[in-house]
Amino acid sequence: MSEKPEADPKHTIAVLVDNEPGVLARVVGLFSGRGYNIDSLTVAEVDTRRDRSRINIVTSGNEMIIDQIRAQLERLVPVFNVVDLTEDGPSIERELALIKVVATGENRIEALRVADIFRARAVDSTLGSFVFEVTGDSSKVNAFIDLMEPLGLAEVSRTGVVAIARGADAM
Amino acid sequence: MSGTEQNLGQASDRNEAAETMSGAEILIRALTDQGVEVIFGYPGGAVLPIYDALFAQNNIRHILVRQEGGAVHAAEGYARSTGKPGVVLVTSGPGATNAVTGLTDAMMDSIPIVCLTGQVASHLIGNDAFQEADTIGITRPCTKHNYLVKDTDEMGRIVHEAFYVATQGRPGPVVIDLPKDICVNQGHYEKPDLDNLQHKTYRPPTTGKPDQVAEAVKWMAGAKRPIFYTGGGLINSGPEACAKLRELVKLTGYPITSTLMGLGAYPASDQQFLGMLGMHGTYEANNAMHDCDVMICLGARFDDRITGRLDAFSPNSKKIHVDVDPSSINKNISIDLGIIGDVGQVIEQMLAAWKQAGHQPDAAASTEWWTTIQKWRSRDCLAFDQGKDVILPQHAIQRLYELTKERDTYITTEVGQHQMWAAQFYKFEEPNRWMTSGGLGTMGYGLPAAVGVQIAHPESLVVDISGEASFMMNMQEIATAAQYRLPLKVFILNNRWMGMVRQWQELLHGSRYSETYSEALPDFVKLAECFGATGMAMRDPATLDDDILKMLDTDGLVIADVQVAQEENCFPMVPSGAAHNEMIMAGNKDAESPKVTGDGMALV
Ligand SMILES: Cc1ncc(C[n+]2csc(CCOP(=O)(O)OP(=O)(O)O)c2C)c(N)n1
Ligand SMILES: [Mg+2]
Numbered sequence: 001m002s003e004k005p006e007a008d009p010k011h012t013i014a015v016l017v018d019n020e021p022g023v024l025a026r027v028v029g030l031f032s033g034r035g036y037n038i039d040s041l042t043v044a045e046v047d048t049r050r051d052r053s054r055i056n057i058v059t060s061g062n063e064m065i066i067d068q069i070r071a072q073l074e075r076l077v078p079v080f081n082v083v084d085l086t087e088d089g090p091s092i093e094r095e096l097a098l099i100k101v102v103a104t105g106e107n108r109i110e111a112l113r114v115a116d117i118f119r120a121r122a123v124d125s126t127l128g129s130f131v132f133e134v135t136g137d138s139s140k141v142n143a144f145i146d147l148m149e150p151l152g153l154a155e156v157s158r159t160g161v162v163a164i165a166r167g168a169d170a171m
Numbered sequence: 172m173s174g175t176e177q178n179l180g181q182a183s184d185r186n187e188a189a190e191t192m193s194g195a196e197i198l199i200r201a202l203t204d205q206g207v208e209v210i211f212g213y214p215g216g217a218v219l220p221i222y223d224a225l226f227a228q229n230n231i232r233h234i235l236v237r238q239e240g241g242a243v244h245a246a247e248g249y250a251r252s253t254g255k256p257g258v259v260l261v262t263s264g265p266g267a268t269n270a271v272t273g274l275t276d277a278m279m280d281s282i283p284i285v286c287l288t289g290q291v292a293s294h295l296i297g298n299d300a301f302q303e304a305d306t307i308g309i310t311r312p313c314t315k316h317n318y319l320v321k322d323t324d325e326m327g328r329i330v331h332e333a334f335y336v337a338t339q340g341r342p343g344p345v346v347i348d349l350p351k352d353i354c355v356n357q358g359h360y361e362k363p364d365l366d367n368l369q370h371k372t373y374r375p376p377t378t379g380k381p382d383q384v385a386e387a388v389k390w391m392a393g394a395k396r397p398i399f400y401t402g403g404g405l406i407n408s409g410p411e412a413c414a415k416l417r418e419l420v421k422l423t424g425y426p427i428t429s430t431l432m433g434l435g436a437y438p439a440s441d442q443q444f445l446g447m448l449g450m451h452g453t454y455e456a457n458n459a460m461h462d463c464d465v466m467i468c469l470g471a472r473f474d475d476r477i478t479g480r481l482d483a484f485s486p487n488s489k490k491i492h493v494d495v496d497p498s499s500i501n502k503n504i505s506i507d508l509g510i511i512g513d514v515g516q517v518i519e520q521m522l523a524a525w526k527q528a529g530h531q532p533d534a535a536a537s538t539e540w541w542t543t544i545q546k547w548r549s550r551d552c553l554a555f556d557q558g559k560d561v562i563l564p565q566h567a568i569q570r571l572y573e574l575t576k577e578r579d580t581y582i583t584t585e586v587g588q589h590q591m592w593a594a595q596f597y598k599f600e601e602p603n604r605w606m607t608s609g610g611l612g613t614m615g616y617g618l619p620a621a622v623g624v625q626i627a628h629p630e631s632l633v634v635d636i637s638g639e640a641s642f643m644m645n646m647q648e649i650a651t652a653a654q655y656r657l658p659l660k661v662f663i664l665n666n667r668w669m670g671m672v673r674q675w676q677e678l679l680h681g682s683r684y685s686e687t688y689s690e691a692l693p694d695f696v697k698l699a700e701c702f703g704a705t706g707m708a709m710r711d712p713a714t715l716d717d718d719i720l721k722m723l724d725t726d727g728l729v730i731a732d733v734q735v736a737q738e739e740n741c742f743p744m745v746p747s748g749a750a751h752n753e754m755i756m757a758g759n760k761d762a763e764s765p766k767v768t769g770d771g772m773a774l775v
Contacts, residue, residue: 071498
């Protein structure tokens with residue numbers, strides 16, 4: 001029996017940056033230039049008074065690569081702080097998705113039922129379609145999308161992962 | 172932020188001391204406040220206001236190069252030979268794109284450069300305006316940081332921040348992109364308290380963690396087969412750091428080797444120095460690195476030219492790595508003890524910790540280790556046989572060394588075999604005397620770099636050890652040297668081949684010399700003359716010394732066409748893909764040499 005080589009573990013990395021022009025391009029360029037993966041990336045200003053943004057990146061790699069990614073991010077001049085949320089203790093990850101399902105009849109009813117189980121809300125509705133809003137970790141969002149597939153899944157829009165460490169300590 | 176510290180990141184509340192001037196004037200004033208004495212540049216439409224402001228002052232000298240690429244290399248030579256940042260001024264569009272190779276070179280070799288690029292007026296950015304290039308986008312991956320100035324009031328702060336970033340921590344190039352309107356508009360400037368600047372986010376490391384330093388010296392003291400592996404970080408850290416290194420090496424009595432970039436940090440003539448390591452390093456240095464039990468890496472980065480095949484690199488050693496850049500540690504090679512800090516300061520800590528703990532090197536082990544090393548040394552891996560007919564390139568450099576070592580000499584090189592021979596045969600006793608393109612390997616570096624060095628050291632002897640192909644990559648800078656009456660000596664080891672590439676073709680590609688012969692070479696003597704310089708041809712081993720002395724004693728610029736053996740190869744050589752102790756040696760029969768593997772063929 002041949003075993004598949006284990007995929008590199010996923011890491012969620014939070015980067016606190018000075019909100020100057022081009023800072024996102026620097027981070028993205030670093031990943032593409034050095035051949036690191038980006039599975040998901042979110043960015044938004046999180047502190048308007050001090051002009052700071054937070055970038056959450058989901059990436060994968062062995063320990064040496066993840067350490068490199070962290071060190072390379074820390075090298076960027078406008079970076080305040082880098083935290084590997086996967087490595088540094090328990091954390092919470094959430095993603096929000098807007099999912100359009102085009103269905104009538106039995107499928108329409110089934111879609112609503114599944115949405116209820118997933119605590120997804122219908123945020124738009126026509127006689128032939130819904131837009132659901134679902135929040136949760138990525139696996140929950142994936143599961144919801146998988147279930148909608150046979151029921152008339154038409155379009156998906158996802159935020160990508162936002163994450164934060166549990167407990168009292170702030171980044 | 173304490174009361175006296177000024178935060179670079181915040182526009183300080185303007186007070187009465189602030190003056191109103193044009194952006195270009197603010198720029199020049201800020202450069203002057205930074206102590207800038209020389210700018211290497213080339214004008215154009217977008218930087219006309221800056222050239223106007225330069226015209227109106229006498230503090231800063233502008234050196235007009237002949238191509239912007241030359242400006243950056245000149246600034247690199249200036250920086251590397253003085254320890255001060257080099258400053259470049261180029262116009263927008265093609266001026267900026269021509270500077271990209273030099274910026275990348277400075278990035279790879281950690282050279283502090285501030286490069287001012289012109290830009291089209293703010294309202295035109297993004298419109299594909301005449302001579303517009305996305306300089307910020309293009310230079311993002313090849314600078315330590317870059318800035319677009321969007322407000323004339325920000326000019327002063329950004330210039331000072333740029334110098335801070337370029338010089339602190341691991342140095343590197345910084346670009347400031349200057350839209351023309353920003354230079355023309357009026358704004359405010361006030362000189363900050365430069366001694367107490369603090370950057371908003373950037374905090375370069377200084378001293379190492381004391382417990383780690385204590386642990387490191389314990390390992391060092393307990394070592395049976397130790398080696399110091401040193402690099403360009405020592406040169407960047409400064410002459411003080413190099414002095415401390417000498418003290419540490421003497422205190423322990425351990426052998427020391429150096430990367431290409433680190434040459435001169437430790438005196439090459441000293442008995443404890445094993446010569447350069449790596450792809451064209453010495454037999455003794457590479458073998459000692461392979462067999463050591465404790466490796467103390469100071470300001471070097473385990474580059475692929477050093478390590479050879481990664482899984483065979485120094486397999487039985489505990490590795491200590493001191494670096495100011497945390498990303499250098501564990502990047503290629505797994506490190507047992509990584510110390511983040513300025514290498515000079517960490518060495519100072521090591522000295523104190525060693526003395527405080529009362530450590531003594533293991534005398535018996537040391538004797539045995541040195542006996543082994545002597546055995547490797549006795550192989551005399553750099554030996555060559557200079558006959559009567561044709562000058563060997565090794566011999567030419569050795570003679571150049573012997574005839575210049577008593578002088579106040581600076582050496583630059585281009586890239587190729589001559590560069591490696593220079594590293595092997597020219598013995599550097601002091602830091603900042605050796606300027607070469609290591610990380611990027613940029614042909615055409617040496618001549619403009621020599622211009623920069625000679626500008627910084629007008630009374631010194633500056634020699635560019637060159638190859639005929641590399642020379643032609645930036646030979647327009649001869650005109651720069653002529654304009655400023657720089658008495659450079661360009662010592663071309665003319666083998667009529669792109670020798671290093673030819674060597675690889677011979678060893679790896681069945682001697683199929685595809686496009687590496689230097690056809691249609693100019694007559695370098697006449698070339699020199701047409702620039703108003705002195706040209707000399709050297710071709711006879713018997714008169715080489717006299718010829719070199721004549722070159723040295725000739726006033727002004729000399730271009731020497733040293734016609735050397737055409738098919739000489741540079742050895743030892745660790746072929747790509749081989750372990751770092753598997754070297755092709757000069758004069759070896761093929762059968763004894765390491766074979767180039769299929770994997771190695773794909774490596775550079
Ligand atoms: C800009 C650039 N282009 C190509 C190369 C690849 N290259 C490395 S060495 C070399 C040949 C250099 O020839 P020469 O200057 O005559 O030096 P030699 O090796 O003969 O001493 C070449 C083409 C390079 N290093 N830089
Ligand atoms: Mg050549």
